[in-house]
Amino acid sequence: MPGPGIGRIRLGKIPEGGAHIDVQRKTLGAWQTADTMGFFRALPELWAGWHTEVWEDRYEKQVSQCGGALRLPEVDPIAGIDTAETWLRERVFESFEDSPAGHIAQLAGLLAPLAPGFVVSSDALDDCGVRPTASEWARFREACNQVRCADAQPA
Numbered sequence: 001m002p003g004p005g006i007g008r009i010r011l012g013k014i015p016e017g018g019a020h021i022d023v024q025r026k027t028l029g030a031w032q033t034a035d036t037m038g039f040f041r042a043l044p045e046l047w048a049g050w051h052t053e054v055w056e057d058r059y060e061k062q063v064s065q066c067g068g069a070l071r072l073p074e075v076d077p078i079a080g081i082d083t084a085e086t087w088l089r090e091r092v093f094e095s096f097e098d099s100p101a102g103h104i105a106q107l108a109g110l111l112a113p114l115a116p117g118f119v120v121s122s123d124a125l126d127d128c129g130v131r132p133t134a135s136e137w138a139r140f141r142e143a144c145n146q147v148r149c150a151d152a153q154p155a
Contacts, residue, residue, distance in 0.1 A: 020065045031055035031062060078151055081144050088140075092131055101125050 017032035028047050043052040055061040063070050096102045108120040
């Protein structure tokens, strides 16, 4: 890009998308983990006269296009497994009060005095989260542990 730009940036989270602009080749490449806004479809119109490339969720393509200027931290599969397992356990086995249905019930209770006759349908309050059986959860935890053990083995 023209101008001095930013020499270094440290993100506090994993990016969900990126773009690589090659001014000399008049090419724009973009990736996103989820194209929920139709970004890819809009690229040719937004960058008329440029060659646009859609890299889907392949962030590695941007890394390769930067020729070593973009460095990413090493992937830590164990930390990822630990985080995912904790998040899933908390989400799957949360109490009704902490669930989306529980939040709806709490909100309905707050609104009731302000909106007499306000009714929340029963299907909005159903605790319809599908929870794994004890054996399914045990298999999931065992799979996580197998990856941890495999990663701990010397190469």
